[in-house]
Amino acid sequence: MCDRDAPALTVPELTPKERVRVRRAADGPNPGPVVYWMQQAQRASDNPALEHALALAARWDRPACVVVGLDAQYPGANERSFVFMLEGLRGVRDALAERGVGFACRLGAPDEVALAAARGAAALVCDRGYLRHQRAWRTRVASEAPCGVVEVEGEAVVPVEAASAKAEYMARTLRPKVQRLLERFAVLPSAVAVARPWPADTVPPGEGSGFEAELDDPHALAHRLAVDGAAGSVSAYFRGGETHAAAALRRLTDRVLDTYGDDRNQPQRDAVSYLGMHLHFGQVSPVRVLRAVMDASRERDSAARSRDAFVEELVVRRELAINHAWFEPAYDRYEALPEWARKTLSKHARDERERVYDPATLEAGETDDPYWNAAMLEMRATGYMHNYMRMYWGKRILAWSSDPEAAFDLTRTLNDRYFLDGRDPNSYAGVAWVYGRHDRPWPERPVFGTVRSMVAAGLRRKGDPDAYVAKVERRVAARSAVLDEARD
């Protein structure tokens, strides 16, 4: 059952109706507290789903709590991403305790944990996730929960279905649609006062013991849950959580914006925000980022010059990726590529390659291309890679593989294994872009056909890839926090 206007579960004065989807209507609350099942938006501030839950609790004079399901078997979960997430949840736990909101972090599939909590809840609020498995969890919870269920979207500036009703062809087609609605939706939710603090020594509804205290040591908890450790931890370079996201945002608005417009495609520099990993785990609101950038651009002309370039990435490109995941059922597969791209890649599938590397050589970063190897090193060692190098990295995998479909799968697999911001709508749109999605045909070349190609000579013409190699080697050897040492 889905009813946007079910009055018992909507709070029109707090949350715009386009952000809200009542997934299971109810005339009123069941006994018990209001539960927010936190999954995609892992933050205690600027979170419309959390504030929505607190507003319902205030309306019904109930306490409210947050329940998180920790799943070591989560698709693609590994130690680097798990530790980053747990660092964030530790901060969420502490911030909620200060606000008088209960918190439980339980082991299990997120939908199971949510359903168990729903059995003792007045109503269940959830956030929105755009990927296949996230949508399946929410559908199951909505159909089986014995209480009202309401989903609140906070991870896109413009809610995905308000922006467009279909899969968009490219940035050019989505841009005017989101720009038209930007002002209307670039509004942060008000913080709702908690009238009934969570009672001490009371455990949020649900089953199984919680891991709240163990969040103090994210590495130990990840080991205890036997999370896949093969890709290693990257916490020497990047730390998760709202505090670190806020520091990255301050660095962006205080300094990086002055050069972002000119230098964002110069991988040897650090004119980037490093916010993607925090956005991926919902540790910062995209609306907060957008507003901070707008404020800085009003204060300084130098920042104003970069504003449009940053908004293009944060809103247009990022929300094009969300649109891709939402409206394209095969968003992470080769079959999601446009027909012209599949045709031209197939026509050139037997072209002679300058080199063919096997997946192990690629993963180890042992090709004859020092720029590509440095990109792979940055990714493997730190969990990050500069956007411009991600484009080159993906294009070269296509160039060096004998089969474009296998190349696509390898690109996606490495992307999701190593990036802290992997397994995101951006991951799948980024990988698909390498193979022609959201792009247009270019002059025909060997192997690529009319799909855009990138070569090392282009890197040298447009930037200083040797300085990029030196930067990566210095950074990996230093093993220190990237945000502390990044030069803008």
Ligand SMILES: Cc1cc2nc3c(=O)[nH]c(=O)nc-3n(C[C@H](O)[C@H](O)[C@H](O)COP(=O)(O)OP(=O)(O)OC[C@H]3O[C@@H](n4cnc5c(N)ncnc54)[C@H](O)[C@@H]3O)c2cc1C
């Ligand atoms: C092959 C390939 C794979 C990619 N894989 C991922 C991925 O796994 N996860 C991911 O979040 N992004 C991915 N991207 C997009 C982009 O490279 C990253 O979002 C960006 O590099 C993150 O670094 P940043 O936060 O410092 O970016 P900044 O340049 O500071 O940009 C700010 C924000 O804008 C958004 N953004 C920037 N560039 C893009 C873009 N090209 N497309 C969509 N949104 C963008 C991101 O949310 C980013 O955090 C990929 C791009 C390519 C070409």
